[in-house]
Each structure stands twice: as structure tokens, then as C-alpha cells.
Amino acid sequence: MFDRLKFDKKNEEERQRQLESLQNRLYDAIAAHSKIRETPIFTLPNEEDIMEIEKIQIPEEGRNAIEVEEELMKYVFSKQALLQHPRFFSFVCSAVSPYSIAGSILTDLYNPNAGSYSLCPGAGIIEEKLCKWMGSCAGYPEDTCSGIFLSGGSISTMSAIITARTNKLGEYDYPKAMAYLSDQAHSSVRKALRMLGFRTDQIAILPSDSEFKMDVEKLEEAIFKDRCDGKIPFLVVGTLGTTNTGTIDPLSKIGDIAKKYNLWFHVDGAYGASSLISPIYRNVSAGIEKSDSLTWDTHKWLMQTYSCSTLLVKDKQTLVDAFVEHPEYLEDVSSTDHIDGWDKGPEMSRPHRAIKLWFTVQATGTHLLEEMIEYSFYNAKIVLHELEKRDNWQIISKPSCGTINFRYAPSGLSLEQLNELNLNITKEINKTGFAYIVTTTLNEMKTIRMCMINANSTTEDIIETVELLDKIAKELYIEVLNNK
Ligand SMILES: Cc1ncc(COP(=O)(O)O)c(C=O)c1O
Numbered sequence: 001m002f003d004r005l006k007f008d009k010k011n012e013e014e015r016q017r018q019l020e021s022l023q024n025r026l027y028d029a030i031a032a033h034s035k036i037r038e039t040p041i042f043t044l045p046n047e048e049d050i051m052e053i054e055k056i057q058i059p060e061e062g063r064n065a066i067e068v069e070e071e072l073m074k075y076v077f078s079k080q081a082l083l084q085h086p087r088f089f090s091f092v093c094s095a096v097s098p099y100s101i102a103g104s105i106l107t108d109l110y111n112p113n114a115g116s117y118s119l120c121p122g123a124g125i126i127e128e129k130l131c132k133w134m135g136s137c138a139g140y141p142e143d144t145c146s147g148i149f150l151s152g153g154s155i156s157t158m159s160a161i162i163t164a165r166t167n168k169l170g171e172y173d174y175p176k177a178m179a180y181l182s183d184q185a186h187s188s189v190r191k192a193l194r195m196l197g198f199r200t201d202q203i204a205i206l207p208s209d210s211e212f213k214m215d216v217e218k219l220e221e222a223i224f225k226d227r228c229d230g231k232i233p234f235l236v237v238g239t240l241g242t243t244n245t246g247t248i249d250p251l252s253k254i255g256d257i258a259k260k261y262n263l264w265f266h267v268d269g270a271y272g273a274s275s276l277i278s279p280i281y282r283n284v285s286a287g288i289e290k291s292d293s294l295t296w297d298t299h300k301w302l303m304q305t306y307s308c309s310t311l312l313v314k315d316k317q318t319l320v321d322a323f324v325e326h327p328e329y330l331e332d333v334s335s336t337d338h339i340d341g342w343d344k345g346p347e348m349s350r351p352h353r354a355i356k357l358w359f360t361v362q363a364t365g366t367h368l369l370e371e372m373i374e375y376s377f378y379n380a381k382i383v384l385h386e387l388e389k390r391d392n393w394q395i396i397s398k399p400s401c402g403t404i405n406f407r408y409a410p411s412g413l414s415l416e417q418l419n420e421l422n423l424n425i426t427k428e429i430n431k432t433g434f435a436y437i438v439t440t441t442l443n444e445m446k447t448i449r450m451c452m453i454n455a456n457s458t459t460e461d462i463i464e465t466v467e468l469l470d471k472i473a474k475e476l477y478i479e480v481l482n483n484k
Helices: 003-007 009-033 047-055 065-077 098-110 121-137 153-168 171-176 187-195 216-228 251-260 272-277 279-284 316-323 328-333 354-364 366-388 415-432 459-483
Strands: 146-150 177-182 203-206 232-239 264-268 293-297 309-313 393-400 403-408 438-442 445-451
Touching: 009 065, 047 065, 098 354, 121 146, 121 272, 121 309, 121 354, 146 153, 146 316, 153 187, 153 232, 153 264, 153 293, 153 309, 153 316, 171 177, 171 232, 177 187, 177 216, 187 203, 203 216, 216 232, 216 251, 232 251, 251 264, 272 279, 272 293, 272 366, 279 366, 309 316, 354 366, 366 393, 366 403, 366 459, 393 445, 403 415, 403 459, 415 438, 415 445, 415 459
Parallel strands: 177 203, 177 232, 232 264, 264 293
Antiparallel strands: 146 309, 293 309, 393 403, 403 445, 438 445
16 A cells, blocks of 8 residues: 555655554544544634644655644644534534444545446445435335435536436527526525526526425416526426425425426435435425435435435436446446446546445444434424523524524514624524534524534433523623613
8 A cells, every 4th residue: 555655765664663653543533533522612723723734834855644643633633613513503414423434444445436337346336226225215216216426415416407407408408498496495506507507597596485495386487487488497406405494395396397397306405315214204205206316415414424425316317318428448447237437427536435325324224324313303393392481582494304493582672683692692602612503594584593413412412502592692682781
């Protein structure tokens, strides 16, 4: 593995000693990592740290590897937001499974290239099996469905749009094509459309309904009108678990409209698709089987390290039609009896991201994963219950996929005052270091958003966090009254 070091004859022994020591230090780092609960949630580098990092130059001569590792620990890994902490309730992030880390280390060590099936057939089979299992959770037929592991939800959805474009449009139709999404769709959908060259007037953003769901009547009206105006509707993107509120769009109705008007139906389940593992919550997403493709980020709810997203398609041929190329230099390593990774997605060389998920699913088993998903739904309901017991808390979005939005809203304050108050509540709780929470904006209201999909968050963590929010809110409200 370290053959290259043979160039460094004069330091060979010293290098070897450092590498052995480094190996032991990595074992120690893995052991220490299991104490994540005791580690501060968010530590930023101070000015001195920043100056020290800035001082480090790209060296002409190699440095002591232990020194480099120490620097990384001191200035990088210990000075960051610890998204895996059980009381980090922001964004969409969960615990990281130790099996994912093990799978990741092994994948990095052997570094198989996932471009072609024939370069590492075992890993190719694993990827295909996982795609079939995940596809079957979405109700896709096992014999036709397929998928590919990609870096994240953004690239996965962009690949889905490319697939939709190839399968629904002729090349000369592109300037007239129309895509439909709700105002709660993730920004990556708009970004992907723009990156693919669609103009902003080709992206119809429909206002969502009072529950933050896609309004299907507005969707049908917009498609109908655009067709009358000579435009070519080709894509609708629904969301399973919106980022703001965890809401699930009415997938079945969207599927029916997509079929009626011959649109590609993509579901962005980057966040919420993991709920399909639970038979209880699979029902909540009934109709997902009507979709043509699905984004599913396992680096969100399924405890994978970055980056691990899956794009699933109901019909594998649709992916091949969108991505296949036949360069002469890949002929000898292209497969005849399997679809190669480079023929199913935008990447040529690619890490075998499926291996870490495989390790996790094999070592954990689906029953425990189901329980973990259901526990997140339960924890969001606990927040609702705790808030309902207390005065002045207003629920803005009901618990869904482990997320809930609420605000402290005593009467007599203006919208601006309430917005400032709620922003300050999150700032104050973050200062305590006990939990990390940020706000979002829904219908012009600043809301406190808690996303509870970390398998290590206990119900006590949740209750204590609400208690602390309530205490801070009361104190800040008194200050507002005193300053009036
Ligand atoms: C619903 C949804 N879609 C897409 C994304 C983007 O995923 P990624 O950050 O993996 O690109 C996110 C990220 O939070 C998301 O919540």
C-alpha cells in the first residue's frame, strides 16, 4: 500500500515507525468517538486556531505524519459542528452507525472502482441487491427496478431529472419543457434544473396547501394551462419528507396526474424515504409505487457516513438510456451480463458507497432499523405533547418524519417581535451547549424546527430540551415586556 514511500530511501525506517504509530492513533480515535454524547455539540476554532491553520503551508519536504494528524485533530475535527450528537436537532442528520464506519474504512482501504461490474463483481452484486431491496420498499417491481449509489440527494435528483428528460422529451423539445414542484421542494431540485439549462420560467413552483403539501388541484391546473399554451410538461417532483416540515406530499394523487398527462414522476425522498422500511410508515406514503424514480439518502436517516445517496428507478432501462456511452478504452472491462455503474449514472470512477450500507443492514437487521425509524416519529410526537402541556407554544407544522415546527407566541406581540423572540430562543439554547436547534420560516413566521432522526436521541434528551426551550422563552419574553 505504501510502495511509493520507497522513493524516500533515507527516511524509510522513520516513515514506517510513524505509520505504525499512526495506525494505533487511529484505533484510539475510533474508541474515543464512541463517547460522542460527552463531546461538545458545536465548537468553533478561535482566532488563535484560525491563525495557526492559516500558517500551515504546502511543504516541499514531507512532514512528520503524527504531527499532521495532531494538527487535524486539534484544528479540524475537534472544532466543528458535531452533527451526529444526540441533541443536534438541526438540519437532517442522524447518528452514524459504527458498521457504516467499518464499511467505509474497508472500502477506502481496498478502494474498488464501482464504475464497472467486472472490476469488483462482489460489490456490484451488493449494490444491485440493495437497490432491489430499497426499490421493493417503494413498491417497485423487483425484476425491473434498479438504481445507483451517488454522492448525495442533490446529485441523485439531478440524475433523475436527466433520466426524465431523456425518457420524456426529444432533444428539440427542451426549450418548451416544463417541470413542476411545490414551494416546499428542496432547493436542490431548482438548482439541478438550472444546472441542466432549464430557464427559471420552465420551473413552475406551486404554492403548497395549509399543511405544506403539494396542492394537486393547482398542479393539474398548471399542467393543463401550459399544454394549452404549447409548452411541454415533462416532470413533476413530489417530496417524501420535506426539509422544512418533514411533510409527505399526496404521492398517490400526484402519480395519477403524472400518468394522465404523461409526465415523469420523481419523488425526492432524500430525507423521508427511509421511513419506507417501516411497514407502518410505508402506508403513509401509499402511492409512491406510482413514481418513476426515487431519491433516497441513506446518509440522512439510515446512519451512513457522507456520502451515500441512492437513485432508484422503476425501470432500469430508463437509466441506461439516459447515461450509457461506449468509449473504446472501456470495452475490455465492460460487462455483458450486468449493467455497469458508469452506464447508470453521471460518474465514471466512483467509490463503492453501497458497501457501508450493506455492512450496516447486515449487522443491524431490518427489524432494528424499523424500530429506529418508528422511534423518530414517536420522539416528534413527544415534543408535541410536551409543548401542549405548556403555555404560549403554537404548533406550526404537525410531527412528520421526526420533524416538528413550533414557536413561542404569547399574545400582544407583532410578527416582527415574535420572529425576533423565536430566533433569540434558538440562539440562547445553542449558547448553553446542551442542544443545537435552528429556525426556519413558514408563512413568514420564524419557527423553531426540531428534526429528531438520530437513533441515539433518547426521549429524556427530547423532554429536557423542551423544558430548556420553555425556560429560555419565558425569560426572553419578560425582557421583551420590560423593554416595551
Ligand atoms: C428533501 C431533501 N432533498 C435533497 C436534499 C439535498 O441532499 P444532499 O445534501 O445530500 O445533496 C436534502 C438535504 O437536506 C433534503 O432534505
